Amino acid sequence: MAQPERIAVLGAGSWGTTFAKVLADAGNDVCLWARRPQVAAEINETRCNDSYLPGITLPERLRATDDAAEAVHAAEFAVLAVPSQTLRENLAGWQPLLPQDVTLVSLAKGVELSTLKRMSQVIGEVADVPMERVAVVSGPNLAKEIAAGQPTATVVACSDEERAVALQKACFTRYFRPYTNTDLVGIEISGACKNVIALACGIAAGLGFGHNTMSSLITRGLAETTRLGVALGADPMTFAGLAGLGDLVATCASPLSRNRTFGERLGRGETVVQAQEAAHGQVSEGVKSCSSIRQLAARHGVEMPITDVVHRVCHEGLEPGPAAAELLGRERKAE
Numbered sequence: 001m002a003q004p005e006r007i008a009v010l011g012a013g014s015w016g017t018t019f020a021k022v023l024a025d026a027g028n029d030v031c032l033w034a035r036r037p038q039v040a041a042e043i044n045e046t047r048c049n050d051s052y053l054p055g056i057t058l059p060e061r062l063r064a065t066d067d068a069a070e071a072v073h074a075a076e077f078a079v080l081a082v083p084s085q086t087l088r089e090n091l092a093g094w095q096p097l098l099p100q101d102v103t104l105v106s107l108a109k110g111v112e113l114s115t116l117k118r119m120s121q122v123i124g125e126v127a128d129v130p131m132e133r134v135a136v137v138s139g140p141n142l143a144k145e146i147a148a149g150q151p152t153a154t155v156v157a158c159s160d161e162e163r164a165v166a167l168q169k170a171c172f173t174r175y176f177r178p179y180t181n182t183d184l185v186g187i188e189i190s191g192a193c194k195n196v197i198a199l200a201c202g203i204a205a206g207l208g209f210g211h212n213t214m215s216s217l218i219t220r221g222l223a224e225t226t227r228l229g230v231a232l233g234a235d236p237m238t239f240a241g242l243a244g245l246g247d248l249v250a251t252c253a254s255p256l257s258r259n260r261t262f263g264e265r266l267g268r269g270e271t272v273v274q275a276q277e278a279a280h281g282q283v284s285e286g287v288k289s290c291s292s293i294r295q296l297a298a299r300h301g302v303e304m305p306i307t308d309v310v311h312r313v314c315h316e317g318l319e320p321g322p323a324a325a326e327l328l329g330r331e332r333k334a335e
C-alpha cells in the first residue's frame, strides 16, 4: 500500500474540521491548524471541536495544532479553510513556511472585495506559485451532514489534471465522492455566487414565500451566475454540475446553510447587524461577496439582478418586500 499523504488543513471552523476528517478517514495523516490554542487542545484531548461540530468524534489520524509551521511541515497538500476575505492576510503569514512543491487547495467560496479576485488568483499571487499548483474543492458540501458521514459528491478542480487526480484520491472515502474538473473559473464563480442566491432564497423564505419562489430564484440565479462565469471564460457546462446547480440547490434549500439562514433573518425584518450577531462568528460569505460579484459583473457588462438587490438589501437599506417587488416588476423578456 502507498504511504499515506501528509496533509495540512489551515482553519478549524466547520468546513476545515470536516474536510480534515474526510482526509483522515481517507487514510492520510492530517494536521489541522486552529487559530485559537484552546480549539487545538480540545481536538487533541477530547477528539471533538464542539463549538463548530457538536457531537462529532474526530479520527485519531487527525492532529491539531495552533502552530502553522508544524501544520505545514513536509505537507504534500496545504488546504486553506479560512473565510475568503481573510485568506490573503492569513496566507501571507503562512507563505514562508510552505514546503517547496506543496499543492495549495482552496475551500473558500467568495470573491475578494477591492481586488475582485477569485480565491485561486489570490492564492497564486500571495504564495507566488504557478496556477498548476492551486486547486479548489467545491460542491454540495454542507459541513454538518458530511461530518455525520452522510453521502455527498464534490468537485476537485485544478488546471493540472494529474494534480486534480492526486487530490481526488486523497479525499475519496465511502461517503465523500470527488469528481475532477479543470475549469477553475466556473467552479469558483459557482461557489461564490450560490451564497448570494442562497441569501435571496432565505430572504424570500423570511417573507413567507414557498417552493415556487425558491425554484424561480435558483433557476434565474443559475442563469445570472452562468452569464458572469461565461464572460470570465468559464465552460457553461460547469454550471450544470455539482459545484454549480448541485451546490446551489443544497445551499438554497437547507436550513443548515449559514447564508440561507442569514437571508431568512433579513426577510423576517432583522437588520444585518442582528443577523450577524445570531451567526455567532460563523461566516456567511455572500454578505460580502454580493458586493464584489456585483462589481465584477458591472466590470464585464453582465446583468445580475438578483445579486444587485441582495447587495442593496445587505448594504444600502433596501427593504426585502420592495426588493422582491423590484425583481418581479422587471421588464418582461424571453427565457
Ligand SMILES: NC(=O)C1=CN([C@@H]2O[C@H](COP(=O)(O)OP(=O)(O)OC[C@H]3O[C@@H](n4cnc5c(N)ncnc54)[C@H](O)[C@@H]3O)[C@@H](O)[C@H]2O)C=CC1
Binding pocket: 011, 012, 013, 014, 015, 016, 017, 034, 035, 036, 052, 081, 082, 083, 084, 086, 090, 107, 108, 109, 110, 141, 142, 143, 144, 281, 282, 283, 285
Ligand atoms: N461550512 C460549510 O458547510 C462549508 C463552507 N465552505 C467555505 O469554507 C470557507 C470556510 O468556512 P467555514 O469553515 O465553514 O467557516 P467558519 O466560520 O466555520 O470558520 C472559519 C475558520 O477560519 C478561522 N480564521 C482564521 N483567520 C480568521 C480571520 N482573520 N477571521 C475570521 N476567521 C478566521 C476561524 O478561526 C475559523 O476556524 C468559507 O469560504 C465557506 O464558504 C465551503 C463548503 C462548505
Ligand SMILES: O=C(CO)COP(=O)(O)O
Binding pocket: 109, 139, 140, 141, 142, 143, 195, 198, 247, 250, 251, 256, 257, 258, 259, 260, 283, 284, 285
Ligand atoms: O458551501 C456550503 C455548502 O456547500 C455551505 O454553505 P453556507 O456557508 O451557507 O453554510
